[in-house]
């Protein structure tokens with residue numbers, strides 16, 4: 163290669179030189195054409211939507227066509243709107259022998275219709291984009307150069323090149339990073355309180371997880387800051403792109419630990435053009451409730467134990483009673499009697515049906531009515547009655563309020579909420595249902611933690627009860643089946659019409675026949691009532707998702723897992739977490755323990771090893787805590803150093819000292835975010851202390867800070883954090899690893915040995 167002042171020795175252009183400026187101008191020109199194309203697509207999608215919306219009336223077929231087209235164009239418009247920022251962020255140039263054209267990579271695919279649909283921009287999720295994330299100097303996959311484009315609004319502000327030849331193979335590749343300059347720039351930026359997407363800088367170990375096959379259970383274990391949350395969300399976007407057919411109708415569920423966390427990650431998927439994902443906490447997975455009540459750690463732990471499934475099953479059985487010894491019922495100025503034996507037989511038959519309580523009730527009621535009818539008939543003189551008379555008597559008995567009340571007292575209709583409320587409120591009921599399954603102390607926790615609000619740990623119990631109780635919706639279902647038949651016949655006709663109409667099916671969108679058969683179509687049409695799959699799923703407890711992603715999965719209890727497994731009967735799941743960060747008393751110690759009841763050993767473990775968040779200086783402190791937790795656990799390797807050493811300071815008077823520490827950190831992070839992490843018992847006091855309304859400062863317990871990150875972290879009273887729970891050291895580890903730049907420890911009490919040596 164000839165030596166040029168415009169070039170580094172590896173052939174990359176030197177910033178500030180004329181050749182660099184010329185190249186930047188060429189990239190700007192190309193990116194400008196992409197935005198012109200994007201604008202044209204928007205105009206066209208809007209035009210088609212307007213035309214569609216203007217159509218009114220017509221046959222049912224015409225209305226259906228219109229609804230399909232409206233949804234397609236609205237989705238398309240939303241997608242085109244979401245990719246404005248950083249539309250194109252990468253470029254691949256291939257080795258001459260590859261005979262491949264230069265490829266530009268971005269947030270969605272754009273094609274040139276006038277040139278045989280030549281790709282102008284390749285969606286990051288498309289297979290051809292893969293070398294952008296995977297190619298390395300040692301294994302270049304035909305790639306000669308990878309370029310990261312930097313931009314601000316529609317202006318290209320710069321680019322970073324990597325030439326993938328072997329002479330570069332050992333440079334800065336210890337961690338196998340791709341696009342190191344772009345990556346470090348992304349990591350250095352100030353945090354805003356909302357997570358950003360990482361499409362431009364996904365690393366190879368992350369890419370393999372994002373693009374793993376849809377089926378089966380995959381666990382992604384990784385230390386703090388290794389990008390588990392980022393990977394989980396990008397995986398959702400990838401799966402929706404690659405398996406749209408399967409996933410748009412059933413939807414994707416992403417479960418997070420609390421609402422603060424969901425707000426933090428809420429913008430990532432929309433920024434990737436995906437809106438059809440349901441983000442929820444376990445506490446939100448029981449329709450009609452947003453269970454955010456607070457209770458003691460002990461009560462939550464007991465509620466999460468697997469034996470609670472048996473306790474609840476017993477509680478339901480306890481409500482299926484028989485008279486002791488006879489129940490007398492007044493009927494038409496006479497007395498009918500229900501004896502223990504008759505009722506016990508009816509109960510056995512109903513239980514043996516294995517139907518849920520409210521459905522088995524029909525059998526019980528029917529047997530009891532038969533017995534009462536026989537009695538009433540005998541009194542009237544059996545010989546005088548024909549079959550119709552007997553049937554009439556039965557119908558009258560069935561309609562009698564006194565008899566209904568008597569039957570109810572033996573086998574009542576129950577709701578999950580009513581039953582759980584009674585169970586925790588009435589000592590005797592709980593004692594009977596728990597038997598030896600819970601100790602007296604356990605029961606006291608359940609009784610004493612009663613609040614007006616349902617708590618997150620109540621939700622899996624309510625869900626379990628909903629399964630045990632069932633809902634007697636026989637009449638509704640018959641009506642639904644009738645509607646289904648009509649809709650399906652109708653859908654077959656509509657599919658034919660759509661197939662023939664190119665106006666309706668945009669080339670960039672999926673062809674209707676690719677994604678729908680008549681059955682699916684009918685299913686969608688039913689739901690067409692303006693709701694997305696995610697919205698419908700949120701209202702339907704029995705909804706099963708196409709894929710379930712769980713973040714901070716280590717925190718879930720055994721009962722939470724039972725609920726989630728019901729939502730994913732096909733076991734298509736991605737579970738991300740870190741067993742070293744488990745804070746919940748009933749959370750996971752090992753993944754095997756969590757999963758073996760459901761999938762035995764048929765699950766796959768993937769690991770993430772590089773920490774993108776926490777600088778090496780802070781990670782060195784956290785690693786000491788981790789070693790104390792378990793010598794076999796290895797902390798992830800930090801991708802960068804900041805040169806800033808974490809500090810510790812004693813404080814005998816927090817009220818006097820803390821505001822000053824916070825102000826110091828705020829100015830040090832220059833517009834960034836500061837978190838004050840506190841033991842739960844001090845949270846209120848500290849919130850009052852720092853009452854000044856600065857949205858850059860958050861006061862959080864470690865539990866609430868899980869999964870979040872801040873430019874600076876001030877950790878108050880670490881000794882109270884470690885001493886505050888049986889998993890105190892895990893909590894300390896979580897707290898230390900929330901910082902992206904700075905860490906300060908404010909000691910109010912005893913020193914914590916693992917933190918010795920902080921300056």
Ligand SMILES: Nc1ncnc2c1ncn2[C@@H]1O[C@H](COP(=O)(O)OP(=O)(O)OP(=O)(O)O)[C@@H](O)[C@H]1O
Nearest residue numbers: 360363364365386387388389390391392774775869
């Ligand atoms: N490839 C990447 N490019 C740019 N930023 C990244 C990349 N991977 C991760 N990050 C950033 O690193 C930070 C940590 O990522 P994330 O929160 O997903 O980690 P985590 O493993 O879920 O952490 P924790 O276990 O502490 O919750 C985030 O700011 C994320 O955007």
